[in-house]
Structure formats: structure tokens, C-alpha cells
Amino acid sequence: MNQAPGEPGKKLMVFKKKETPTPSSETIPGLPWQVLIVDDDEQIHLLTREVLSGFHFEGRPVHLLSAASAQEARQILQNQPDIAVILLDVVMESSHAGLELVRFIREDLHNSLLQILLRTGQAGQFPEETVFEQHDINNFLEKADLTSRRLKTALKAGLRTYRDIRELDQMRRLEQELRQTADIANRAKSNFLNMVSHELRTPLQGTKGPFEEFKSQFHLFSGMKKLANRIESLPDAQQKQLFQADLREVRNEVVEIASQGLQSVEHLLGLIEDILDFARIEAGKLTLILLPCPVDPLVAEVLHIIEPLAAQKGLQIHYAPVTLTVQADSKRFKQILLNLLGNAIKFTSQGFVRLQIEAKEQMAHFTVADSGCGIPADKLELIFHLFEQVDNSVTRQVGGTGLGLPITRELVHKQGGTIRVQSQPGQGSQFTFTLPLVDHHLSDGCTEPLP
Ligand SMILES: Nc1ncnc2c1ncn2[C@@H]1O[C@H](COP(=O)(O)OP(=O)(O)O)[C@@H](O)[C@H]1O
Ligand SMILES: [Mg+2]
Secondary structure, eight states: OOOOOOSTTOSSSBOOOOOOOOOOGGGOOSOOEEEEEEOSOHHHHHHHHHHTTTOEETTEEEEEEEESSHHHHHHHHHHOTTEEEEEEESSSSSTTHHHHHHHIIIIISOOOSSEEEEEESOTTTSOHHHHHHHSOOSEEEEGGGOBHHHHHHHHHHHHHHHHHHHHHHHHHHHHHHHHHHHHHHHHHHHHHHHHHHHHHHHHHHHHHHHHHHHHHHGGGSHHHHHHHHHHHTOSOHHHHHHHHHHHHHHHHHHHHHHHHHHHHHHHHHHHHHHHHHHHHHHTTOOOOOOEEEEHHHHHHHHHHHHHHHHHHTTOOEEEOOOOOEEEEOHHHHHHHHHHHHHHHHHTOSSSOEEEEEEEETTEEEEEEEEOSSOOOGGGTTGGGSTTOOOOSHHHHHHOOOSOHHHHHHHHHHHTTOOEEEEEETTTEEEEEEEEEBOOTTTOOSOOOOOO
16 A cells, blocks of 8 residues: 555555645635544655645635544544544554544534545455445545545545535524524514513403493492482472483483493403414413313304394394204304304395304314305415405404404314315305214213313
8 A cells, every 4th residue: 555656647645746836825715624634654644645735625725634543533523523524544553443433423423514535455354335334434435546636536525515514504503593593582472472461451351340330230320329319209290201311311321331441341352362362372372171062052152242243233143053062162162153253244244144053974064154245265265374364445444453263273273173264255255164073972061171
């Protein structure tokens, strides 16, 4: 192996010397590539340095480091993680010292970027195929075959791969950092929404009480009762009737104002509940308690809440009672129905709103149909995304946040169901969601969760 340097193209370290002037630092953009030569033969170090003097790759020179043994190389590698290529001998202090260094680099240092170019003078002892198969190296060079041109080509290829993998690695790290930053920002947003919503909810809950009292108890207020009694005791029947009519008017006005106030508070509370749900979904903290729930009583509760809204618009909600039981979270099941029926009423000015329920293949299918404004085909998927609304005059008129359907879809999915929509613009929409059915014999009512 220790042949002297000779003619161009000659074998083994017969490195062809090429006179390339060392570029001045002004012509070199960037730092040098770090290349480590590991060999116990001093001649190899000298020859390699000679051949690579003036070597450049992508405008950057190489900085050659030398180790006379695998042991010395370990220390250099530990202190200098930015080495790009290692030109590594196999037989040094032991017959496998080079290959053990390969294992150390990959497994102990976890360095998969470093390009390992194995240079062996004992090719027969270490057949290329076996070495490639058993060791995580990047190139196999036989010293006997190695001209200076081939060494340079191999080094270029090694540096190119190192550059590419490093770039990919940096991109992956950047992406990871960005994702982490986004996660932190997202969590901060969810926490903020959660905190603000809770802070708003408490005082709003507090304002509900007085409005409710005005609405239902006003005639029982002591001042009102006193006034009513005084009027009652008036001797003049005609005067009495007049005052009673005035008193009714005052009462009706107060009840009307209280009703409007109560409606606004309830609307705001509904929005806050939606934002809280949204924050819970975002934080992955929306938990449901799934139990057997008979459908009919829950539908009745929902209709009781929502029928006055339909009546205000002159709409009737058609529903034929069923005797089905689903596996669901009763509160969330009612929320789904309220959202869909609420939308149906909101987006229908005349005609009908219908809730139809049927059992098919272990699932209950709930269809909320209306004869409202409908949804254009290209918006049918979009409306399930956060804050998305169909941009038309009806939506602008009735308002909303675009939170209802995304939350509804999440709730349906969390209960093991699916939801889909069909619609004909101008004619109406049908939203159908499914929930798993429970065997009647196994269920006996909507059980409360065990403590
Ligand atoms: N039954 C329906 N008929 C027509 N459009 C509907 C219906 N249900 C939902 N949409 C459309 O989907 C949008 C999103 O609904 P949703 O998420 O419940 O938000 P919001 O009701 O607050 O606007 C609505 O703004 C409306 O454009
Ligand atoms: Mg809605």
C-alpha cells in the first residue's frame, strides 16, 4: 500500500498532484468543510493532504483533520460534531478498529449525517458487499484502486450528500420548532378563550336571575301587590277598571323588556358555551360520558326549548315519536339536535322543519330537514369548518358565529357517529347524523354516570 506517488492515473494513492493555487479567503464564501482522515499510516495522511490541497466544493475549501488511530478519531469526533466526511482506514490499532469506529459514530454519537468513506488496503479481508451490508458506511474505496481523481470525486459525492442531508435535517428541525411554537400559541389561545369565557359566564349567569324574576314574578312584587290591592278597593267601578288596565299595561311592558333581556343573556350564554366547547376541542379536553339514552324524552326536551322559536316564525316542527335508545352523552346529544334544529329554523322563513328518526344497521339515523334557503353545493363541506358561513343575505341577516356545525360534527364523531348534509339551494337542506343504537333489552333509561 505504501507505493510512492507517481504518474497520473496510477493506482493506490498514486495521487495525481494538481496545481491549484490556494484561493484567498476573499474568494471563499462560507466556512471550510471539515474532513477527518483516520489512518495509522503517516504516508496516507501526507498524500491525502497533498492531493486535496486547493480542493473546493461549492466555493468552500476543506479543512483536513488527522487522527492516527480510531481512539484518537473518537475524541476528535466527540469534540467536533460538524465534521462532514471521514476518510477511514479499517485496520489500525486492531484489525476492526475502523469498523468499530463506524458503530461508535452511528450508535453512540447518533451521528447519521457524517459521511463515512471507508478506505481499505485489505479489500480481500473486507469484501465490499459484506462491509456495506453489515456497517452503516457511505462509500467503500480500495486503496489499491484509488487515484487522486477518484478520491476527489468520492469526497465531492460525500460532501454533496452531507450537504443535502444536513439541509433536510435543518428543515425538519425548523418544522419541529415551528410546530412546537404553533402548539404553544394554540394552547395559549385555548387557555385564553377558556379563561375569558369563564370570566364572562359567571356575571352573565348572575344577570339571568333578575330578568327571570321580572318576567315571572313581577306581579308578586310587594309594591305591585299593594298597588293592585288599593285599586281593588276603589269604590268607583269604572275608575277601578281603568287603573287595572293601566297596571296590566305596566306589567306587560316590564315582562316584555325582561323577556328581551333574558333572550339576549341566553343568547350570549349560548355563544360562550360554544367558545368554551371550541377551546375544549382545541385542547383535546372535550370528554363525553356515553350511556344508553332513550331518544324520545330527550327529543321532547329539545322541542320544548326550541318550539317557541319556530312559533315566532310561524313554523311547525314535525316529529313522530320513536322508541329507540342510543349510546350517547345526553347533554351533547341534545346540543346536536338544538344546533341542527336551531339552524333549520334560523334559515327557513316559510314551509316546514322536520325531525325524522329511523333505525338502520345498528345505528339511529336522525334527519333534520327544512324548506329554507338551502346551501350551495361548493359550501356543503366548508360549513363544517370553524367560523365558516355561507356568505349570503340570509346569513348576514340572521347572524351567527360559524361555530355550531364544527362543534356538532366533533360531538357526533366523539359519539361514534357520522354527519352529512344534502341541500338544494332555494328549496331546503337535510342534515343527517347517526348514533349507535343500544339493544332495548340491555338498556333501561338514561342512566346517570356512576360516581
Ligand atoms: N339548515 C340550514 N340551511 C341553510 N344554511 C345552513 C343551514 N345550516 C347551516 N347553514 C349554513 O352553515 C353556516 C354555518 O352554520 P353554523 O356552524 O351552525 O354557524 P352559525 O349558525 O353560527 O352561522 C351557516 O352560517 C349557514 O350559512
Ligand atoms: Mg348555527
